[in-house]
């Protein structure tokens with residue numbers, strides 16, 4: 001639930017604005033795109049001139065969402081973005097809470113005179129909006145979108161197609177309700193979405209069963225040849241070099257979810273994925289229980305995120321990144337006890 005006073009303020013902002021822009025984070029996932037397109041669909045029905053601007057492209061497995069083909073990609077449509085932001089009176093920041101999360105789009109946003117509303121569930125928000133809806137207890141930004149839409153009295157605008165966007169966000173951010181999903185409220189919302197007509201089996205299939213052949217081969221290689229365990233910590237990790245990624249015809253999004261697999265091993269409660277890119281090492285972390293991978297990533301890998309799911313970057317060699325993980329993690333575990 002979002003505070004009534006906040007909802008009233010948000011509605012006032014929406015009422016006053018004609019031109020609205022909705023922005024998800026860089027490398028948007030199911031939650032960011034699901035929330036953006038559900039909100040886009042509602043605002044359109046309210047008669048607004050609304051556009052979704054993504055900092056870069058989004059994965060193909062989200063292309064089924066209504067409005068996906070209208071999403072403006074900042075990387076390839078810069079002049080359109082300048083025009084849209086030049087006339088936008090209201091901007092929504094969805095599923096991120098710091099402007100560094102939208103990369104190059106940040107500079108353009110800072111020039112915009114539009115009002116800002118942030119809706120997000122990550123910890124530690126920066127003060128980036130006139131209205132900040134920041135709920136770290138929410139499973140997904142899509143859960144908050146559901147609250148905003150229903151509490152604003154726009155429930156009847158949430159048709160089956162938009163409800164499927166919301167469901168997709170909750171599903172992807174909770175591993176199909178397998179983690180970060182213990183609050184009863186989530187099931188009341190999912191129940192309501194299914195009642196609206198969401199075909200949850202279809203959404204699951206569209207999102208999770210649309211892998212390319214090369215992605216499945218890469219997953220097999222990653223687990224079969226590139227996964228290791230730490231001896232002095234309940235952790236396992238996967239390392240993929242730039243050359244290996246090329247060999248498997250890697251495309252952005254192909255490694256989505258790889259980091260979760262080591263947690264399927266008995267006795268493993270911390271997992272990491274290291275991927276070498278030309279300019280940096282991208283790192284993902286997952287944990288079960290109380291080990292704060294966001295704090296660990298913040299301290300050693302220029303990153304952050306949630307307690308059980310975080311990302312980071314390392315500037316140095318792949319070997320050095322892995323070495324840092326192997327030496328710092330056991331120390332960090334002891335210091336947290």
Ligand SMILES: [Mn+2]
Nearest residue numbers: 031095141173
């Ligand atoms: Mn999210």
